[in-house]
Amino acid sequence: MARKTATMDPGPDVPAGAVPGLDRLPAGPTLFVGRRAELAALRAAATRPVSGRCPVLVLAGRPGSGRTALAARFARTAAADYPDGVLFARLSAPDGGRVPPARAARLLLEQLDPESAVPLPGAVEDGRDEPGCVALREALAGLRVLLVLDDVRDAGQVWPLLADEPGCLVLATTAGPLTGIEDIDPVILGGLDRTASGELLADLVGGTRISCDPVGAADLAEACAARPAALRLMAGWLRGNAKTAVTDAALELNRVVGEEMGTATGAKGAADDAAKAGAEQAKPPTNARRDASGNSSGNSSRSTARNASRSTSRNASGNAHKKKEEDGVAPGVEAAAPGVGPAGDRAAWVRPGPEPAEPVPVPDNDPLLGAFTLLYRGLPAAQARMLRTLTLAPAQTADPRTASALVGCPVPDAAVTLAALAERELLGAEAPAADGTPRYRVPGRLYPRLVRLREQEDRPAETELARARLLERLVRLTESARALLDPEGGPAPDPLPAPLRLHSPEHAREWLLGERELLLGAVADAIGQGDLDGSAGRLVTALLRALPLTGAPAPADLYRLHELVLTVAERNGRPRRASAALLNLGDLQVAAGRWEQAAAHYRAALEHARKADDEPLCARALEGAAGCHRALGDAVRAADWYGRALGLRQSLGDHAAEARLLARVAEAHTAQRRFDEADREYRAALAVLRRLGDERAREAVGAALADLRERVDAGL
Incomplete structure (x- = not known):
């Protein structure tokens, strides 16, 4: 169907490649x-x-x-x-x-x-x-x-x-x-004007069908409060019901909105009535109050439901606008605080806001939810199940690979179902993946209702199975990407089905970088739920091995992954794994030059290592904390922590680490001008290195000792 763009295009688009992003x-x-x-x-x-x-x-x-x-x-x-x-x-x-x-x-x-x-x-x-x-x-x-x-x-x-x-x-x-x-x-x-609403319906439903019933089209736009999302949903419903008149679509929407209002009121019961009565006493009788409370559940006639839709759409723009103008404040903006300086002063234009706002709910008498309910009831079972299950996808964004794992169907079938849902205006099109795979997103305005439907219609075991299938699919894809990028890094997983397969190292790299946020989100969601720690842990391990192979600097991603490992380890009572995660977090902080934060991680790692009675981990944490104190210029604490690490390494018989730590202790003594102690530690390190036969290290320590003795002789 040809699109009408001549009278509706507000301005030329910049070509896609002209401006980055x-x-x-x-x-x-x-x-x-x-x-x-x-x-x-x-x-x-x-x-x-x-x-x-x-x-x-x-x-x-x-x-x-x-x-x-x-x-x-x-x-x-x-x-x-x-x-x-x-x-x-x-x-x-x-x-x-x-x-x-x-x-x-x-x-x-x-x-x-x-x-x-x-x-x-x-x-x-x-x-x-x-x-x-x-x-x-x-x-x-x-x-x-x-x-x-x-x-x-x-x-x-x-x-x-x-x-x-x-x-x-x-x-x-x-x-x-x-x-x-x-x-x-x-x-x-607010809502679209009458002309724009008619043009939108004509393009989505068919110009002849709308032009033959202009009154019905106007009634439908009014029932939708002229909101684009509701109009698009109703257009999707009309396309699926080719024999239904446009006027009947408006009647049907009003009926469903009335049902929604009745259901919501019945569920609230006496508690809601009491709250409403209190609100009546506390508030003056304004249209804004009527809009917030909605109409009574028993009044489901066409005119009442239409009025509810109109009042709902006017509430945000009409009464609120009028109230702000009466107070002398622009709509949506609070009055400036007393004492605010000129515009050039930062305090004049930016200040901490109030506590984070709660999400704006979509009321049950909203025509948007009425249109969704009408459309959802006519979906085939497979499409309805897919739509509900997509609320489990990372960031509620899915491609055919993700969708097929969630519902347990072949990838081509998932692609067809996703396209059908998008055609019915129930999914939004996202930018395609790097390899051109189409991606879709559950609109945020529909997400709460779909979650409620999933909880009502799907058994908890089915939901958990869908989440487990998704994690296992992501693990296999990540491992296959790792195998393509590093063929020598270990055995490749079993080949994936052809529609899922990554075909080359470049394809694997693009997939990892393009899906990185969704992969990290999937891990975070799974660990937040706490019931699939095994699968989530395997995905973390796969990502820790694969992401560095992309060549893109990703310390922030690695930091997030090690934090998730720490969460699982502490929740499952595994102090050795928690200590290892904290050591990795400390190392990332050291690489970023954040010494105080790194020292805090190393100290926490030491506590977990002591609980696990793991002396090598204890020595590693002690040495890391000592290095942080050394970088911060605290030679006294550095010598103390290096000395404690040295004692552990000596008891473990780790002579290479012993020699390294003896040299570090000598450096800390030198910084404190304790030259005799520094000379002794350097000589002890040389003795250990002589036994090990490490000539390169002996040369480095010998040079440091010679430099120390020159300083002493020069009186420095």
Whole structure:
């Protein structure tokens, strides 16, 4: 079917290869309609001069209002003004979880320069002083970059990322106000206008079908509150019900919305009635109060359900807008705190916001959920099961490989089912994988309802089996990638089926790098659940062996993996494994020059090693902590910790380590100007090395001893 673009395209897109990062943006709908006024408002706000920092644009709208699609559309049309690239990050998980700014900063840094070394995580993931946030702001200096931050929960996620670079631009989408960032004027999304709604339905359903029933199309748009997501779902339902009139679709949607309202009210019971009564006494009788509480469960007529849809859509933009104007504050922005300085002062434009906001729920009387329910009821069993099970995928993003593992079907069948669900507007298209494999994502607005359906319709054993199958599939893929990248590193796993197979070292490298975040997310999810530690542990081991082979610097990824190993080891009471994980974490901190943090890890490793009665691990932890004190200039503590490690190595008969530690103790004594003790330790080290026959080490220690004696003779 031909797409109508002549009257609906708000501006030309920048070619995909012209600006780096455009391919990272969500694919968005094939057809973009309306939103001319909102795009114009965004363009005007982007040109407004801001002193002291990069400008911040806020696009606010309820789930399903099309805010992500509009943000991507704006980014594609404005990208030419930001030649250094477009960066994209989601700041909320589909389940409403809040992504810390430190994690977002690392993702953005990797997009900005894939070859750069991303700093290790700090102890606290919030705040402007977190290493990743500092590194991002420094990397943006002097650049013109557009940062698109999708689904922001609170200002505390944004303000640590704001660079002191007016040439950059931040576009944040959110469901609510962002308090804590001054000088922003949000663009608030409501429903589409009547013309745009009709054009969208005509393109998705068929122009003839809509033009023959313009009244029915208007009724359907009104029942959907003119929200793009609900309109697309209903268009998918109409395509699957070719004999149903458009007017009947509006009636059917109103009926389902009424059922949803009745079910929700019945489930709440007397407790909800009591809460509502309290709210009636506490609040003045406004339209906003009526919108929040919804209509009564018994009134399921067409007009009442339609009014509920209209009031729901007006609540965010109408009453809230009016309330802000009466208070003299722009909608979505809190009034500036007393004493705020001029715009050039950092305290004037950035300050810690309130506690992180709760996820904005989708009410049961929302036409979006009504449209989803109507569409879901007509799905074939296999498609419905696939859709429910995709909520178990890492980041709710899946390709045919992942989907086939979750539901236990062949990869070609999974590909067909995923495409069918996307055709029905139930999955969003993501950027394809590096090898061109299509990928899809469960929309966050539908995720809570799908989880509820999965818990109701699928047995817990089936859910656990799906998760286990996915982990085992990822383990085999990771091991096969490792075998391709390092054929000498160990036996390859059994060959995978042809649709799953990685065909070359380059293919394996692209797959590992492209799926890295999803692989790490799968491990974190499994370990967080705590019931599949065996499979999760095998995946961690496979990743620790495979990721370094990609050639990309990945200390932050290795750090995350060793932290997960530590979590499993401590949970299962395995102190030896916990000590080894802490030693690895300490080594990564040493490589980053973070000596105090490394020393803390080594001390914790020592405690676990003592519990396991493992003397070699104890000696390793003691030596690591001593090295940190030496780097920090604390020669007294360095000599003490080196001496304790030396005693253990001597008792174990490890003569090579004994000689090394004797030399380290001598260096610490030299730093304290205890030259006689240093001379004695150097000579003891030489004696051990002479017995071992290590001539190279003897030369190095002999040179250090000669240098020491020269200093003593010179009176230094």
